[in-house]
Amino acid sequence: MHIVVCIKQVPDSAQIRVHPVTNTIMRQGVPAIVNPYDLFALEEALRLKDRFRGRVTVLCMGPPQAEDALRKCVSFGATDAILVTDRAFAGADTLATSYALAAAIRKIGEEQAVDLVFTGKQTIDGDTAQVGPGVAKRLGLNLLTYVSRIVDVDLDARRIKVERRAEGGVQLLETKLPSLITMLEGTNEMRFASLDDMLRAARFPCRKWNKEAAGIEDLSKVGLKGSPTVVSKVFGPTPRSDKADVQSVADTSVQDVTLNLVQKLFTTHPQLEIELLERLGA
Amino acid sequence: MSEAPKPSAPRPAGRAGRNTELPEHLKGYKGVWVFVEHDRGHVHPVSWELMGAGRQLADKLQVGVAGILMGGPDEPLDAFAHEAYAFGADRCYVVRDPVLKGYRNEPFTKGLTDLVNRYQPEIMLLGATTMGRDLAGSVATTLGTGLTADCTELHIDGRALAATRPTFGGSLLCTIMTLAYRPQMATVRPRVMPLPRHDASRAGEIVEMPLAMVEADVVTKLLDFIPDASRNTVNLAYADVIVSGGKGLKRPENFKLVRDLARVLGAEVGATRPVVQAGWVEPERQVGQTGKTVRPKLYIAAGISGAIQHRVGMEGSDVIVAINSDPGAPIFDFAHYGIVGNAMQVLPALTEAFRVHLERRIRKVA
Numbered sequence: 001m002h003i004v005v006c007i008k009q010v011p012d013s014a015q016i017r018v019h020p021v022t023n024t025i026m027r028q029g030v031p032a033i034v035n036p037y038d039l040f041a042l043e044e045a046l047r048l049k050d051r052f053r054g055r056v057t058v059l060c061m062g063p064p065q066a067e068d069a070l071r072k073c074v075s076f077g078a079t080d081a082i083l084v085t086d087r088a089f090a091g092a093d094t095l096a097t098s099y100a101l102a103a104a105i106r107k108i109g110e111e112q113a114v115d116l117v118f119t120g121k122q123t124i125d126g127d128t129a130q131v132g133p134g135v136a137k138r139l140g141l142n143l144l145t146y147v148s149r150i151v152d153v154d155l156d157a158r159r160i161k162v163e164r165r166a167e168g169g170v171q172l173l174e175t176k177l178p179s180l181i182t183m184l185e186g187t188n189e190m191r192f193a194s195l196d197d198m199l200r201a202a203r204f205p206c207r208k209w210n211k212e213a214a215g216i217e218d219l220s221k222v223g224l225k226g227s228p229t230v231v232s233k234v235f236g237p238t239p240r241s242d243k244a245d246v247q248s249v250a251d252t253s254v255q256d257v258t259l260n261l262v263q264k265l266f267t268t269h270p271q272l273e274i275e276l277l278e279r280l281g282a
Numbered sequence: 283m284s285e286a287p288k289p290s291a292p293r294p295a296g297r298a299g300r301n302t303e304l305p306e307h308l309k310g311y312k313g314v315w316v317f318v319e320h321d322r323g324h325v326h327p328v329s330w331e332l333m334g335a336g337r338q339l340a341d342k343l344q345v346g347v348a349g350i351l352m353g354g355p356d357e358p359l360d361a362f363a364h365e366a367y368a369f370g371a372d373r374c375y376v377v378r379d380p381v382l383k384g385y386r387n388e389p390f391t392k393g394l395t396d397l398v399n400r401y402q403p404e405i406m407l408l409g410a411t412t413m414g415r416d417l418a419g420s421v422a423t424t425l426g427t428g429l430t431a432d433c434t435e436l437h438i439d440g441r442a443l444a445a446t447r448p449t450f451g452g453s454l455l456c457t458i459m460t461l462a463y464r465p466q467m468a469t470v471r472p473r474v475m476p477l478p479r480h481d482a483s484r485a486g487e488i489v490e491m492p493l494a495m496v497e498a499d500v501v502t503k504l505l506d507f508i509p510d511a512s513r514n515t516v517n518l519a520y521a522d523v524i525v526s527g528g529k530g531l532k533r534p535e536n537f538k539l540v541r542d543l544a545r546v547l548g549a550e551v552g553a554t555r556p557v558v559q560a561g562w563v564e565p566e567r568q569v570g571q572t573g574k575t576v577r578p579k580l581y582i583a584a585g586i587s588g589a590i591q592h593r594v595g596m597e598g599s600d601v602i603v604a605i606n607s608d609p610g611a612p613i614f615d616f617a618h619y620g621i622v623g624n625a626m627q628v629l630p631a632l633t634e635a636f637r638v639h640l641e642r643r644i645r646k647v648a
Contacts, residue, residue, distance in 0.1 A: 128431035133419030143387045145416040172506035228428030228463040234456045249623030258635040279548045
């Protein structure tokens with residue numbers, strides 16, 4: 001079984017700060033990590049590899065330093081790692097990204113046919129959830145998004161059965177391989193890297209593919225040129241004009257403060273009180 | 283927008299303004315479409331929220347709004363169409379086929395792509411749900427057009443859609459436009475846009491289109507649907523009152539104080555991402571950038587500092603009450619009422635104050 005897992009290196013959003021004056025992202029000192037959602041995809045792929053034997057190839061598009069993210073994945077047990085990196089890819093939106101990744105997966109498939117492609121649900125920096133479906137459409141893979149559980153894989157019959165998160169419930173879906181799965185978060189827990197794998201990862205020769213090696217045929221489909229969306233402006237969130245009505249427990253007792261709040265709340269918002277009473281009465 | 287943040291000047295993409303000029307053959311694309319998402323007899327409210335937003339965009343452009351309905355022949359698509367008119371649609375494009383009973387990517391992508399190619403809308407909006415995102419990403423790639431996810435504001439700039447969305451975990455907002463491709467596609471999360479007025483007197487027309495696909499063409503089979511009711515899951519996005527807790531509660535057992543207050547108010551329980559990651563509460567209760575967007579009438583945040591990742595998920599709440607021991611916590615910048623104090627002390631007192639007040643009022647009404 002050959003599985004490709006697409007990952008992205010992202011800034012740790014919990015540590016992102018915006019410069020208060022220039023409204024630019026302050027990247028200095030912000031650690032780059034493997035997009036946390038992708039780890040659920042990687043773990044699921046590794047479990048299938050454990051079960052069926054075979055290979056897990058991790059694939060990343062990004063700048064040269066994204067190699068670190070790939071090494072991290074190798075330390076968890078990925079077999080092979082490929083970084084697709086080229087200046088021509090800069091400024092890519094999700095459509096252009098899916099074109100480059102799809103081309104690279106086609107190349108990977110020339111070495112060994114790909115049965116499954118995994119991606120995370122979305123990234124924590126872009127949050128679009130668009131690249132997975134985009135890659136699936138470009139490669140003609142059967143798309144399974146928001147998968148919460150892989151129920152069954154039948155390699156001989158080339159069939160896969162999964163549970164997919166939908167609004168208000170879970171769909172039980174069956175499709176044929178090759179298929180692309182976007183994995184829901186919280187569905188598994190990433191294994192610990194073994195010492196052997198950590199050592200292997202440190203020395204691992206990640207392959208770096210430029211646009212030619214990745215099999216990009218149409219340069220107008222990648223990077224800024226291949227991106228239909230245009231960022232027209234970037235700005236900081238609007239601060240609220242009116243200040244909060246704040247009381248401090250330090251000034252009086254907790255009882256006074258809370259009673260005061262309840263009174264104020266219902267005096268200012270009588271409709272809220274009526275609705276609460278209706279709800280509680282019902 | 284406020285004056286403080288300085289928007290960077292609009293800039294053309296690529297050399298020589300590539301991707302900014304609309305080619306002649308796309309200039310005929312007219313009208314605003316809203317994909318009406320439904321499942322097992324119910325339309326997702328996000329579709330009506332989008333109908334309101336779509337109506338405003340269309341009025342600005344002086345074009346019509348259409349609802350897109352796809353489903354099985356035995357599903358009440360005509361009734362949904364009437365609802366669509368009541369919420370602002372002028373017409374509905376309907377694709378009825380047994381293959382479209384229950385959402386599957388392939389037939390819906392084909393149906394919607396064919397509709398777009400035939401009737402050529404300039405803007406198409408979908409809910410950022412598991413269905414809407416799955417479908418929007420597939421259709422946009424098939425059409426080779428631009429798609430902006432999770433928009434929080436939609437405006438018309440010139441004749442193009444200016445879609446604003448949070449980026450970098452919500453710490454920045456960016457406005458994205460699709461200038462040289464049509465349709466311009468966007469998804470919006472539930473509860474980001476207000477529900478428009480329902481006017482039952484509005485009427486419209488139905489345009490039917492057959493789906494050129496039979497079941498044998500569809501590789502993926504829907505074997506079963508297990509509704510959440512049987513799994514006891516919460517619907518946080520549409521809750522009217524939410525009490526949320528953050529890491530300021532210090533210990534998992536203290537989260538009970540949040541649940542106690544929620545019980546007295548008949549509220550849902552929410553949480554921040556760190557609390558969910560620590561396993562204190564179920565992931566379905568996470569509010570924020572990577573969780574749910576909520577828009578309750580009352581949101582009480584206890585022990586929550588108000589990091590931007592949480593803020594973007596709840597700042598649309600009508601009334602926000604914050605309890606935090608740090609008077610400098612960012613949550614006080616956007617809360618309406620605040621109590622500076624230890625949440626472990628304030629929560630029980632607040633629960634008691636609400637309980638006594640509401641019981642007294644209920645007795646008076648009775």
